[in-house]
Amino acid sequence: MRCPFCQNDDTQVKDSRPTEDKSAIRRRRFCPACGARFTTFERVQLRELTVVKKSGRRVPFEREKLERSLDIALRKRAVEPDRVERMINGIVRRLESMGESDIDSDHIGKLVMEGLESLDQVAYVRYASVYRNFREASDFEKFLGKMGGTEDDFHDEEYREES
Structure with a gap:
């Protein structure tokens, strides 16, 4: 692993342990060239994912x-980092x-919206304002009015087609 400080290619692992949710290995590393210490995380990757943007890119x-x-x-927002990491x-x-x-960017956005809705309502609205491309205060009003309903009650198309 290359040292992020001096770019030395030869660093040493001093300590390895699983993260709290057991989804990654946390490694404390030491660079003998500059003496820096840093942390890396190793995660399982099941497959290479490609995001397909709305433009087709x-x-x-x-x-x-x-x-x-x-x-x-x-x-x-007062949200515990562990909860965000689990999400x-x-x-x-x-x-x-x-x-x-190949994953549509829209699908990723919907998964994030689902997670934020249960995690923090303010963050949910913040994310929605970008994801749904709010342009005016009335867009917020419509969205907030629908928050009591289901996700299907809110019509994505009226915001996406304008962009």
């Missing part, structure tokens, strides 16, 4: 991008176990 799935979007939605692991497992290598 295909890009490799990046767990880190999913983590960043959730970090933004959950910014300054991310669950989404990735569901995507990998679908049997498909």
